Amino acid sequence: MFVEGFPVSGRRLKLRINEGGAKLLEVKDLNAGYDFLQVLWDVSLHVSEGEFVALIGPNGAGKTTTLRTIAGLLSPMSGEILFKGKPITHLPAHKVSRIGISYISESLNLFPKMTVRENLLLGAYAVRDRKRISESLDFVFDLFPRLAERSSQLAGTLSGGERKMLAIARGMMSNPELLLVDEPSLGLAPKLAQRVFDALQELRRRGVTILLVEQNVNITLEITDRAYVLEQGRIVLEGKSSELSQNEHVKHVYLGI
Amino acid sequence: MERTLTGPSMRSAIWAKIGQNLVASIVIGGSVAAGIALAVLAGPAQLINSIVTGGMWALMSVGLALVFGVMNIPHFAHGESFMVGAYVAYFVFTPLHKYLKTNPNAFLSTMAPFIAILAATLVGFVLGVIIEKLIFYPLRRRTRAQWVMNTFLITVGISFIMTNGATLVLGPNFRGIPRYWDVDPIKFLGVRIAFDRIVAFAIAIVTIAAFWFFLHSTQTGRAIRAVAQDEDGAQMVGIDLNFIHSLTFGLATAMAALAGASLLFMFQAYPTVGLKPLYFAWYVVMLVGLGNIGGAIIGGFIVALLQTATQQFIGIAWEDVIPTIVMILVLLLAPSGIFGSEVKGVHEQ
Known part of the structure; x- marks a missing residue:
């Protein structure tokens, strides 16, 4: 084989x-x-x-x-x-999830009636250290500047591409291994799909x-x-x-x- | 991902939206009109009365909305939590009150009602957690099939057992107190309002505000909302569903017990005392949309206003009829309530 x-x-x-x-x-x-x-x-x-x-x-x-x-x-x-x-x-x-495995599902499983920021904070649900949470927020906002712009928008109102970014960012908030x-x-225009793949490569470069x-x-x-x-x-x-x-x-x- | 609706589906979607907004405007406008009519025709006393009652309906409804939103349980034993709260407050307050008659103590006299109310709230919380762990947790592990129907029947059963259990142990007698605080009524806008009512209203407002803050500004509160919006998503970020379910049920029960204890001077304590608050809480959550917590707060005041206006202008016997008619009309025109339902699972199951 x-x-x-x-x-x-x-x-x-x-x-x-x-x-x-x-x-x-x-x-x-x-x-x-x-x-x-x-x-x-x-x-x-x-x-x-x-x-x-x-x-x-x-x-x-x-x-x-x-x-x-x-x-x-x-x-x-x-x-x-x-x-x-x-x-x-x-x-x-x-x-x-708490031992360091983040799963980003096909349907994303975001919390649609919460803001982008609240979704991200929940990504760090198991993290108690405030300093680490704010570091993770900086990290994902640096990775996806678009999310920083939309941080107070409800997740349910984001576009398809932005929702994928939010799901990946939420998965990264717990600092997984x-x-x-x-x-x-899935469901993204080729250009947007390419950006998601770029983001994954970037994460990999950062050791994930x-x-x-x-x-x-x-x-x-x-x-x-x-x-x-x-x-x-x-x-x-x-x-x-x-x-x-x-x-x-x-x-x-x-x-x- | 964006779908453009065309033809009949788009038209019906737009009509549904317009219908809901229209119904919402009519109901809210109507209640405001009823409030103004009350204030002008019957004097501010009735208006203030309905605001005080509204605070308590809101407190009851928030618990109901919470349990339905997070756990998908149509909670028909919510009134029995009210009943337990009333009994606990009675059995804590009466001996304290008796003791204070022989040993006067100004500080303790002020605090005794709060001790009774706090004790009722704590007992409510513990009772809620026990019911969740003993009944809903095993059911959830076994099957989620027909969940809403099963839990509906179970809560009706819990309600029967608790009312009859209370009759068996404590008897059908009314146990009550004339008032918590021996303080003269307070004058406000030329109206004399019993001190107890003011405190009950303050308790309701403070509790709802604190709960709102808890839901929106703490990680645990956000986790409760997360479970209501997406259970898998909640587990994926590390939220323990069992913990959140127990906490939610405990909090909802505690709020109902708190309402029962704060209103002991008005409702007294007897086995079926919870029925009326339960019905009104259901009017509220069905009117505003199942599981909608923010809506339940406003709805509590709307229903209280309708109720008082009915008592004043039509007759006290109609006080249950008018809110029911309004609710039926609303559901016919806007099936998910005036503020829309925030519940995920009901339509899937």
């Missing part, structure tokens, strides 16, 4: 450095689903510290289910999830580890270090993103080449 080496670009040097990191997240033989409908079948993956990893696959493959299970919103049927080597398999969502991002480009689920395979494989391909609830391919983009199956099914 491994994709063996293909000639790749200069990106590789950077990858080597990242590969040295310890495993931050490890998912082992995960089976999960809803009631009696099993969606994930023995899914195993890992994300090392500082890595930018993608999970790609067609609609209904189980990408969102994987993220929801890691985030604790869904309890797995079997398998194991380790974060920094400690099991978090059946931890409820609010505890998963791992960011799980679900389909950030990211597991990204995306339909836009082209850009995803360009910006990530490694990727997993999930089809019908199983991991069918994994490897360096640059190598996967040369893979015949990926080229044929996802890149349309």
Whole structure:
């Protein structure tokens, strides 16, 4: 199942450095689903510290289910999830968030009748230190100056692009070590989608580890270090993103080449 | 993401908006007119009376709106929290009062009612938390299916058990006090108002203001609003739903108990004392929109004004009828209430 080496670009040097990191997240033989409908079948993956990893696959493959299970919103049927080597398999969502995993869902789950600022402050709900909260606010306003302009506007009145930025910013407020991002480009015009991807790359440069689920395979494989391909609830391919983009199956099914 | 509505759907959406604004203007305008009519024709006494009652309806309704908004529970045992508050205040205040008759103490005489009211509030909070942990928490863990209907039936059951339990243990007698403070009525705009009423109104206003501040300016308060707006989102930022649900139910019960205790001199304490406040609180929340906390505060005063105006101009027997008719008309024209519902889950379930 491994994709063996293909000639790749200069990106590789950077990858080597990242590969040295310890495993931050490890998912082992995960089976999960809803009631009696099993969606994930023995899914195993890992994300090392500082890595930018993608999970790609067609609609209904189980990408969102994987993220929801890691985030604790869904309890797995079997398998194991380790974060920094400690099991978090059946931890409820609010505890998963408190140990440093931020999940940014497809539907964003913002608080529409609260201001941008209130949404961000709630992102730091578990943080008690006021100084750290104001530092995080400065950080996300620096990352998304647009949100600073709109800070007293209700989240429900923001545009689609601004809502994505707010969701990412809210996820960053707790200063997480791992960011799980679900389909950030969904419903955005290509230009806005590009800005969201730029923001993710910027976060990664600042040392955040990211597991990204995306339909836009082209850009995803360009910006990530490694990727997993999930089809019908199983991991069918994994490897360096640059190598996967040369893979015949990926080229044929996802890149349309 | 933006959808442009066209054709019939757009027209109906616009009409719904216009309808709601129109109904809101009529109801608010009508209540203001009723208030002015009261002040002019019946003198300021009745107006002041309805403002004092309005404060208490607002306090009751805020709790109801909170429980419905955050937990999606149509709380029909809210009146029994009022009843518990009244009883606790009675059983704390009466012995204190008796003791003070033999041992006069000016400071303690002033404080005794506050001690009774505070005790009732605390008991209300603890009772709310216990009910939530014992009944709603296990149900929530088991299933969220048919949640609104199930919890409606459960709260009606709690109401029955508590009223009959009170009758069984304490008997059907009225227990009351003539007044909390032995102070002469205060003159205001040529009207004599009982000191107790002024204090009850002050308690209502201070509590609502403090609660509003709590909801909007503290992290825990924001977390309560967050749970009302998006449960998954709340969990994703680290909010413990169980904690927020218990806290919400405790606070709502405490507010109802506080209302029952503050109004002990007016309502007395007996097993079914909570029914009337419960009905009026429901008029209020249905009138303004389910789960709308800000609306519930204004609605409390609107319903109190309607009620007093009905008593004054039509007859005391009509005091329940007119608010009900207004509520039915409002719901026909603006189904989500005059200020709109802020509830997420009801339409999905």
